Amino acid sequence: MMAPAVLVADPYFPRLKSLVIETTGMAFYADKDEDLARIVAARMAETGLMPCARYLEVIADPVLGRDEMDALVAELTIGETYFFRHKEQFDALRDIILPNVLERNQHVRRLRIWSAGCATGPEPYSLAIMLKRDFGARIAGWHVSIIATDINQKFLARARDGRYDEWAFRATPDDVRRECFEQVGKQWAIRPEYKNCVSFQYHNLIKNRFPSLIDNIAGLDIIICRNVVIYFSRETVEGLVPCFRETLVDGGWLVMGHAEPNMELFRDFHTVNTPGAVLYQRVDTPRPICAPLPPYAPLPKPNLRRPAPPPLRPPAPVPKAPPVVKPDPVGLNRVRDLADQGRWAEALAGCDALIAANALDSRSHFYRALVLEQQGDVEGCETSLRRAIYLDRHFVLPHYHLGLFLWRRNDVLGAQRSFRNVLALLERLPEDHALDDGDAITVGQLRETVGMHLDLIGAP
Numbered sequence: 001m002m003a004p005a006v007l008v009a010d011p012y013f014p015r016l017k018s019l020v021i022e023t024t025g026m027a028f029y030a031d032k033d034e035d036l037a038r039i040v041a042a043r044m045a046e047t048g049l050m051p052c053a054r055y056l057e058v059i060a061d062p063v064l065g066r067d068e069m070d071a072l073v074a075e076l077t078i079g080e081t082y083f084f085r086h087k088e089q090f091d092a093l094r095d096i097i098l099p100n101v102l103e104r105n106q107h108v109r110r111l112r113i114w115s116a117g118c119a120t121g122p123e124p125y126s127l128a129i130m131l132k133r134d135f136g137a138r139i140a141g142w143h144v145s146i147i148a149t150d151i152n153q154k155f156l157a158r159a160r161d162g163r164y165d166e167w168a169f170r171a172t173p174d175d176v177r178r179e180c181f182e183q184v185g186k187q188w189a190i191r192p193e194y195k196n197c198v199s200f201q202y203h204n205l206i207k208n209r210f211p212s213l214i215d216n217i218a219g220l221d222i223i224i225c226r227n228v229v230i231y232f233s234r235e236t237v238e239g240l241v242p243c244f245r246e247t248l249v250d251g252g253w254l255v256m257g258h259a260e261p262n263m264e265l266f267r268d269f270h271t272v273n274t275p276g277a278v279l280y281q282r283v284d285t286p287r288p289i290c291a292p293l294p295p296y297a298p299l300p301k302p303n304l305r306r307p308a309p310p311p312l313r314p315p316a317p318v319p320k321a322p323p324v325v326k327p328d329p330v331g332l333n334r335v336r337d338l339a340d341q342g343r344w345a346e347a348l349a350g351c352d353a354l355i356a357a358n359a360l361d362s363r364s365h366f367y368r369a370l371v372l373e374q375q376g377d378v379e380g381c382e383t384s385l386r387r388a389i390y391l392d393r394h395f396v397l398p399h400y401h402l403g404l405f406l407w408r409r410n411d412v413l414g415a416q417r418s419f420r421n422v423l424a425l426l427e428r429l430p431e432d433h434a435l436d437d438g439d440a441i442t443v444g445q446l447r448e449t450v451g452m453h454l455d456l457i458g459a460p
């Protein structure tokens, strides 16, 4: 393997370093050339991609180099984590944040939490355990989701597996471990009842825009992002903080790591100091924060002609078929904005207005499905997804979301069918083509994600 010092002296090394920092945000490596070079040299030896210029050429290719970039990121990121890490913050969650959010959401009976930079999963699972043990009776029948994301695919795979060594429990009381985990050999596996409400997905805080309805990262009650941005530059964090704020509902809470208390960055939040923790709350409306949102301003009526139903398979020839009119994009953009702000009722009303103007527009039904899902309307979500597919069988994203939906309901065959439909629809599209309505997700990325889902489900 090449000596790190040799790699550092390579004229292409500075460009490689910039690419890594630009992709991951990890400015931490800006003054750690030797550490970065050691990791990159190991990857170069493993893959045979040499010299530095060749390796750089590969990882810079967003399509062909994606797997190698993922493999490199898996080595570069630091996944130190354990259950109930930093007790003071979990105390604050239990005593201040959760009671506040549960009271505010008691009528909608819904709770949405995002663990950003979840590593191998102890953080989101600790939240799930706390919710069930301390608030179980209060949230029985609620629609609870904990969305856990990370840039490191290897960590995500381990998180989904949910098995941990003794060391991950160094801050967990024994009775909690015995109650919530099952011993499997030398490891402990989280029990399904604490696992169900947690879903893991890839998300790069630097490259994937948020809030994003499509990524299910919008309208959150709580965001917990601890020990992640400490590796980023101040400018990067300055850019992220307003995005976190926008991703919260009015009254929602942000919990950052206790080592990153630069309160100046969070000046747009209301700050709450508790023993050993600083909490940030988004407060838009004057107190009480449970006050109803401002009344829904009706969307401008889209100026659309009502088209005749499009045929599912275009019969040949189509005599004088009226053109299928695309919906007013401003209307759907507005729906997305509302949904990204977690203003679900208004977003739903927006979808309904668009559907009233053009019942045959598959995109309006698709967005309606996503909004209904956030509202916990399972049946409505499924109906709208199927309607979107019925109206446009070539629209990929509803197939994908239907797959996720059926998978969550343990309809394995249905989920496999939907995911295979996605792969079939993507077959002839170029890898780097960005999908309509996919928040810049490319064909290649969706293909990879669906492939991973099929592997996990156990498809042949």
Ligand SMILES: C[S@@+](CC[C@H](N)C(=O)[O-])C[C@H]1O[C@@H](n2cnc3c(N)ncnc32)[C@H](O)[C@@H]1O
Residues within 6 Å of the ligand: 023, 024, 025, 026, 077, 078, 079, 080, 081, 082, 085, 116, 117, 118, 119, 120, 123, 149, 150, 151, 152, 155, 203, 204, 205, 206, 225, 226, 227, 228
């Ligand atoms: C030290 S761990 C923190 C785990 C957990 N939040 C905790 O405090 O116990 C940092 C995590 O941030 C993730 N990470 C680093 N850069 C990221 C990025 N650009 N987008 C998303 N996650 C990132 C790493 O992969 C790693 O899993």
